[in-house]
Amino acid sequence: MDSSSSFAVECRRLPLALLLAAIISPTPAFAHASDRGHVLLLPTGYYLIGGAFAVAVSFLVLALLPADRLDRFWRRRLPLFSFNDGARTIVSLSSFAGFAILIAAGLLGSRDPLSNPLPLVIWTLLWAVVTLLQGMFGDLWSWLNPWYGPWRLLSRLIGMSEEASTRLPRWLGCWPAVALFFAFAWFELVDPAPDDPARLAVAAGLYWLFTFAAMLMFGYGRWSRSGEFLGIFLSMLARFALAGRDEAGRLGLCWPGAKLLAAEPLPPSGIAFLLLALSSVSFDGLSKTFFWLALFGINPLEFPGRTAVIGSGTSGLVVTFLLLAGVFLFAVWLGQLLAGSDQPLSRAAGLLVWSIVPIALAYHVAHYLTALLVDGQYALAALSDPFALGWNLFGTADMQVEAGIVAGADSAWWLWNVQAGVIILGHVLAVLVAHGFAWRLHPQPSRAALSQFPLTLLMIAYTVFGLWLLATPTVG
Amino acid sequence: MTDKNGFFDLSKSTLSRRTVLKGLAAGAGLAMAPGFVRYSQAQSSAPIKIGFQSHRTGIGAAYGRWYEKTSAAAVKAINDAGGISGRPVELVIEDDGTDPARGAEVVAKFAKQHKTDIVFGTLFSHVVIGSAPAAGENKIPYFVVSEGHHVASTKLNRYVFQPGITDVKSQIQSMAPWIAANAGKKVTQIFPDFAFGYDHRDYLPPALKAQGADVIAQIAIPPTESSFTKYFPQIPAETEVIYHVMVGPAVLTFVKELGEFYGSNRPQLFGFMDSLEATDINSPGLEFLDGSHFWEGSPRYAQADDSAAQKAYRAAVGIDDNGAAVGDPKDVSTASHMFGCWETLYVVKKAMEDAGYKGPEDRAKLVEATEALTEFAEGPEHPQGAKTFNGKIHQCFGIQNISKVEGGKLKVVHKTKIEDGLYEAEGDYTTQAL
Structure with a gap:
């Protein structure tokens, strides 16, 4: 997994809320219609029902389809052409130069x-557009990130080997990335x-420096897989894309999610990372609702x-993650129980969590569209x-x-x-991906279908929740 | 550049909006850092720096965008005509996130870091109230365009002024004579159950009483409500006028459900444009408003009898005859409020020139010069209409528009007199030390 750019959290002392507002009574305000x-x-209610129905039906259809035929169809690939990594350093160096200009x-x-271009590029072009492109066209970020080029240049100059001397313990997984993603979401x-x-320049600049230092210390590849949260997030989304390169460097077209079929089970830290990615976008929507x-x-x-809701925002971010993780693990556990499986929960959850990817991508698109x-x-x-x-x-x-x-x-x-449409499609694809993994976990079709039942209920509930977030009254 | 009539002719200007806002660059603040050779404010060519506390993000962003457009247009017009005392004007924007706590930080930042001459442009009342103490502490004049009664209540401090837009108490009061004479004598009020609604709840009944009309029911709607049908049976059957001031995303639902409740046989409707600022009056759901009346600060739609000054103002800001952005007809402006930015900047110009203002050391003189102002004539500098100014309560008083929804547009059917909106002063800022 290659990766890159972003930000760190800059904890500042919080300004004291001013109490005068409470003392002077008539305070007109203008909430914009x-x-x-x-x-x-x-008639958003019909969409909620329709969305739930679409996800349920897709589960039933998949349960009836012969799994091996679906698998063969899904694995079809249209090879296009090969190219090597020659330009990768120069592309990343250009990206780094652009990043430095933006920080300035x-x-x-x-x-x-x-x-100012910095907040617009980071929050709109990077966080919204690059994420979308990554989910459609594959791992562009492994070329575009502003660390690979500078790291490669510096390690050549000082004659450093690509394998770093300091090793990160294996048990660490990608927990550093989970912590950093949380910090990013909080920011x-x-x-x-x-x-x-x-403020953003300081945060993003510090994150670049921190990441670059970590890459020098632990190796580019290792830190890209363990700590650089943006790259990890984007490479997870790239697994869903319609295009991708194989080991030989050949670019090809594939069905969305086909690359997920070859995915290995994620470790607990990877499960936490993906669930956090989804829960944080959901919380962004939730936190603005009147509810x-x-x-x-x-x-x-x-x-x-925002200064008045820091406490509820922080706890909300944590609670949303814990709730989603709890419900997801429970659904997987229950599915395993129903299927009478003797596979460990960590393996089942580690595989099935990949089905969160299309949902996270769909949320991202729907949420940041306007x-x-x-x-x-x-x-x-x-x-x-x-x-x-x-x-x-x-x-x-x-x-x-x-x-x-966007008005009117x-x-x-x-x-x-x-x-x-995007939200419903994302969940239908999630059901499809989960189905593929269920078949891998339980070769017997009836057991595979049974094991998916609780997770499908979760997907249906999340579809309704996602649509509700977009339909209910919100601030701003 | 002004033409022979004294109006702004943008076609002859080479200054773009961005040139006006060039002073946004944070780097400018570095010139004021300790140890740096101080850029003398007294130098005749040094720009007047106006700190623009802007709702760029947060709940006020839709207003903020139009306040920015209007302010940039006004500064450009002022600069094209020679600036303030011959010095160019620069707007330095800081986003306050429509957040009172950030607002206070922004005011302090303008005073200490950017060293702007004044702070200007705040709309949302809770941000004004949150920021005002910082203006007082830093002794920096703070010109708000908020419409709230908080400035005139004299509960803020001597550095806070509202010379470019009338306050809500005055607006409500001046509606009463027209409502009583033309709409009906028995009025039911429907308002959101928080401070904004309370202004209307508290100021309308006495004003109507003085005109021989009565508020016969007051229905407060919880702010988080999104369906209203259950409240409508509370409207007394003898109601002749429904006075509504709902705000927020559920306004369209409110109007639609009210229409479903009454059908074609409805009482008169009177509302405040605050409900539908930046929203197309022809949106689905609003059909029921046809034939109803609204308060408007400055008319959204071009009127047949618009003054040359009003036309020039609209052209300078870039709004078309429907009150939307020129070239972007769906981007409906906040016409009832944003004119206040334009007029406030001209008041600042007048006060600075009266005070012989040179730089931050003259801020107290600027406060006194502003307090000494008494009236503003209608014209290019005050296109919304003539105003008087009460220096003791730092608040202007002006005309209001009552417009009828007709053929999908708002047509001004009545303009109030300045006297309709006058009230007893509640205090006197000039007794406070500077």
């Missing part, structure tokens, strides 16, 4: 998060100002800001003038950002349909 308002008028822009450029979802250009805010007595129409459409435009404009010096490098600096692209009832309708 946002585009979610249009979604509230759509974060520190010295505009203070406006919608004019994105809970920190008061993750969009602040300078969640009402639990903490927060008025969503006068949302007090932000991508608008902030993507801001990003294009900002990249032309990274330091707010009046440059127009790519001719896009003065482009009009059309915020209307028509946009709300098609955005909702795309999002709902």
Whole structure:
């Protein structure tokens, strides 16, 4: 697994909430009748039922299909062409140069998060777009990451062998990446100002340095598999892509998820990592719902800001993960019990957790779609003038950002349909992937189907939950 | 660049929006770092730096975007016409995340790090209230465009001003004569059950009483509610006017369900545009509003009798005849509020020029010069209309618009008088030490 870029958490002292607001009584506020308002008028309830039905039916259809025929079909591959890794260093070095410029822009450029390219590139182009591309076209990040090139260059210059002297203990698995991913999710979802250009520059810059030092110490490959969370996340998604290279470096097209079939069971740390990736995106949606805010007595129409919800946000992030992990492991355990399997739970869970990948990818797309459409435009404009010096490098600096692209009832309708479609498709594919693994775990078809029953119920519930998150009233 | 009529002609200008916002660069703050040869504020060519506390992210982002557009357009117009006392104006943006605690940090940052001359542009009341103490502590004039009554209540401090937009108490009060005379005498109020709704709950009944009308029922809706049908039976049958000020994503549902409840035989409806700012009035679900009336700060739709100043303002900000972004018809503006940014910046210009303002050392003089202002004439600098200013309570008073939803547009049918919105001052900031 190759990997790369990102951020660390910068824990700052938190500003004291100002109490004056409570003392002065009349405080008008303007909660915008946002585009979610249009979604509230759509018959979203039918979509929830339809989505659940689609996932249930796909389970039944798969249970009736002869597994070996499905497997043969799924493994079909269309080879395209071969290419070697010659340009990888130079691509990564260019990426590193771009990253360094962005960090400088974060520190010295505009203070406006919608004019400075750093937050726009990291939160929109990297976290939303690259993730999507990775899930569709394979492991681009192993080339694009800003560590491989500098690491290779430096290790050549100082004559360091590619195998590092310091070894990480085997039991460590990818627990460092789990901890770092949690820190990243916390920064994105809970920190008061993750969009602040300078704050983000410090966080991302420190993470780059930390990762680079770890790669020098433990070896590029080892740390990419153990600690660099972004690369681990993206390479997991790449397993789902429609394209990929085989061992001989030959690029080919394949069915989505086909590469997952060859996957080995993930260790406990890998299981935790994937579940955390999904639970954190789900929590991002959940934390903005009126339902969640009402639990903490927060008025969503006068949302007090992120500094006021750090406690509930932090605990929510942890609890969502624990709940998802608990329910997932229980479903796998129950499935094994129903199938009368003597396979260890860790092996079954380690294989079946791969079925989370298409769900995580679907959530990512659905969740960031609107932000991508608008902030993507801001990003294009900002990249032309990274330091707010009046440059127009790519001719896009003065482009009009059309915020209307996501506004109004028509946009709300098609955005909702795309999002709902993606979520349902993601879960159907998850059922398919789980089915493939169940067959690997239980060659006897009836047992395989039985073992999948609890997990399928979980998938159905998660489909409904995911659609509900997109349909229910939210802040902003 | 102004033409012979004194209006802004952008076609002759070479300054782009980004040039106006060039001062956004954080690097500019470094020039003020200790040990650096100080860039003299007194230098005649040094820019006036205005710290723009902006809701770029968070719950206020839809408003923030339009406040930014309007402010950038105003600064560009001011610069094209020679700036303030011959000095160019620079906007330095800091995002407050629509978060009161961050708001206070941002104000302090403007004062200490960016060393801006003033802080400007805050909308959300809880952010204004959270940030105001920081403005007082740092003795930096803080010009908000919030519409809240908090400034005029004199419960903030001497450094906080609201000279470009009227406050909600004045707005509500000035609606009463028209409602009583034209809509009906028996009014039922439906409002969200928190501070925003309470302003309407508290200020409307006495104002209506003075006009010989009555609020016969007040229905408070919990803020997290997303279905309203169960509240409608509480509306008394003799209701002649429903006065509604719902806000948030469920507004469309509210209107739709109200329409389903009444059908074609409904009482008069009167609302505040706050409910539908940045939202297309022709959205599905809002059909029931046809023929109803709204308060508007500044009209969203171009009117047949728009003044030349109003037309020039709309062109400069970039809104079309439907109040949406030119070239992006679905991006509906926050017309009822954002004009306040434009007008506030011209008040700042006037006060700075009156004070002979040179730099941060003259901030106290700027406060006094602002307090000495009494009226603003309608024109390019105040396209929404004439205003008076009460220096003791740091609040302006102006005309309001009452618009009727007609043929899918909002048509202004009545403009209130400034006097309709005047009320007894509740205190006097000028007695506070500077």
